[in-house]
Amino acid sequence: xxxxxxxxxxxxxxxxxxxxxxxxxxxxxxxxxxxRGIAGEEDFLEPQPASRDQLLLVHTEDWIRKLERGRLSxxxxxxxxxxxxxxxxxxxxxxxxxxxxxxxxxxxDGAGFNIGGGFHHAFxxxxxxxxxxxxxxxxxxxxxxxxxxxxxxxxxxxxHHGNGTAGIFGADPDVFTLSIHHFNNYPAxxxxxxxxxxxxxxxxxxxxxxxxxxxxxAAVLGFRPDILFYVAGVDPYQDDQLGGLSLSKEGLYERDxxxxxxALRKHVPVAVTLAGGYARSTSDTVDLHVQTxxxxxxxxxxxxxxx
Ligand SMILES: [Zn+2]
Numbered sequence: 001x002x003x004x005x006x007x008x009x010x011x012x013x014x015x016x017x018x019x020x021x022x023x024x025x026x027x028x029x030x031x032x033x034x035x036r037g038i039a040g041e042e043d044f045l046e047p048q049p050a051s052r053d054q055l056l057l058v059h060t061e062d063w064i065r066k067l068e069r070g071r072l073s074x075x076x077x078x079x080x081x082x083x084x085x086x087x088x089x090x091x092x093x094x095x096x097x098x099x100x101x102x103x104x105x106x107x108x109d110g111a112g113f114n115i116g117g118g119f120h121h122a123f124x125x126x127x128x129x130x131x132x133x134x135x136x137x138x139x140x141x142x143x144x145x146x147x148x149x150x151x152x153x154x155x156x157x158x159x160h161h162g163n164g165t166a167g168i169f170g171a172d173p174d175v176f177t178l179s180i181h182h183f184n185n186y187p188a189x190x191x192x193x194x195x196x197x198x199x200x201x202x203x204x205x206x207x208x209x210x211x212x213x214x215x216x217x218a219a220v221l222g223f224r225p226d227i228l229f230y231v232a233g234v235d236p237y238q239d240d241q242l243g244g245l246s247l248s249k250e251g252l253y254e255r256d257x258x259x260x261x262x263a264l265r266k267h268v269p270v271a272v273t274l275a276g277g278y279a280r281s282t283s284d285t286v287d288l289h290v291q292t293x294x295x296x297x298x299x300x301x302x303x304x305x306x307x
Contacts, residue, residue, distance in 0.1 A: 002043045003300040004111040006033070006293070007098040009046050012116040014091045016082055020241060021130050022282045023091075026274070029115050029289045038294060045105070047114075050096035050138055057141035058134055058168060060125040067092075067132060080127040089132070092119065096135035099229075099273050103139045106227060106269035107148055110303070111260075111296055115289070118231045118275025120162040121187065128164065129186060136229050136273060137168045140175060143227065150174055153225035153268070155216060155259055156193075158233025158275040159185065159243040165231075166191040176223045180212050182236070182244040195219065201244055205251030208236065213258060220262050228263045232256065233275035234288035242278045252288055256295035264303040272296060 008030050014023035033039040055064050066072050067089045077084055095117040105112030119131035127133070136154060143149045153176045154169070156162040162179040169175040176194045183198035190196065195218070197211050220228070234252060236245040247255070263270050272292065277285035 002039055002297055003304065004109050004113055004296065005045045005105045006039055006043050006113050006115055007045050007047050007102045007105070008115040009094045009098060011087070011094055012091055012098070014082065015085060015087045019082065020278050021082065022278070022285060025277065025282060025286055025289065026116050028282070028286045032286055032290050033293060038290065045101060047094060047098040047101040049090070049093035050100060054100065054138055054142050055093070055096065055133060057145060058124055058137045063125045076126060080130070080132060082130050092133045095119065096133050096138045099135040099139040099271065100142050102273070103143055103227060103229070103271040106271040110264065111270045111272070111300055113272045113293060113296060114274070116274055118158065118233060118273035120156055120158060120165050120231050120275060121160070122164045123167050129160070131164060134164050134168060136231060137165065139271065140229065144174070149226035151176070151223065151225045152227050152229060153219050153223055154178065154229045154231065155219065156180070156231040157212070157236070157255060157259070158231055159235040159240065159245055160233070160276065161187055161190040161196070162193060162231065163187045163189065163191055166193040176219055176225060178215055178219050180208070180215070185244050186242070199245060202246050204246045205248055205254070208245065208247055208251065209254060209258065212255060216259055216262055220266055220268060225268055227269050227271060230259055230270055230272045231275045232272050232292045234277040234285060234292070237279055237284065237288060239279050239284060240277070241280060242276070249288065249291065253291050253295055256292050257299055260296050260299035261302065264299055270296070
């Protein structure tokens with residue numbers, strides 16, 4: 001049994017058909033966790049979809065209505081880069097509910113893991129880059145509104161800059177945003193995060209970890225957040241089709257451990273979301289997401305031994 005809960009819903013699958021985004025990965029991650037005995041059925045929780053009121057803490061009424069009613073313009077669908085369907089909308093509303101639930105569990109258990117979400121390119125009034133609803137921003141605002149947290153730190157290690165996150169929280173002193181990403185990559189326009197680490201083409205493990213560590217320490221120790229949201233994209237992987245960095249599987253594991261250990265050592269609860277992963281082989285993407293669960297498990301065990 002894991003020392004934290006995994007949040008998953010079978011309808012996370014966005015049903016995109018043949019698309020570079022492997023939307024079936026959520027199911028495959030859960031399957032592999034069970035098959036390898038890393039998790040049991042008792043470790044999983046099923047979320048409710050985020051409510052309309054919760055979504056409206058971040059998004060405009062107009063955008064949510066368009067998603068609900070299928071009234072997106074051609075331009076809006078182009079920007080979203082995934083086909084519109086009822087099931088896609090149901091999937092992203094559930095993913096937002098999942099990140100809220102993972103965050104609640106993080107406050108109760110020290111960590112919570114949504115096997116979904118991390119839709120960091122979504123903006124209040126439109127979607128971009130496969131992201132229709134910003135689940136992490138919604139979860140931050142729900143916890144703040146309920147008085148459960150004041151200050152949140154978002155550590156975004158997806159290979160793409162967290163433009164939606166930066167756009168939503170840019171002027172908010174209670175939310176610290178850290179994005180480490182490949183600079184010459186999507187999105188073209190990168191609104192400033194609290195800390196942006198722009199990496200050169202082909203940066204590898206050593207370079208990546210050397211840049212991430214001090215920034216993450218500055219954020220956790222200096223800002224002293226009440227919760228850390230980890231946007232755990234695995235697209236910095238060397239064989240990723242949409243990446244541009246050269247991290248190995250071992251390097252990605254070390255990256256996850258670095259962030260988790262740092263937060264847990266300082267008693268900062270951690271809520272994880274999956275975000276991107278587009279390896280040439282979907283099984284690599286699934287292995288890498290499973291590895292993040294293993295890294296959190298290892299860090300939690302280490303933390304429990306110490307305290
Ligand atoms: Zn990405």
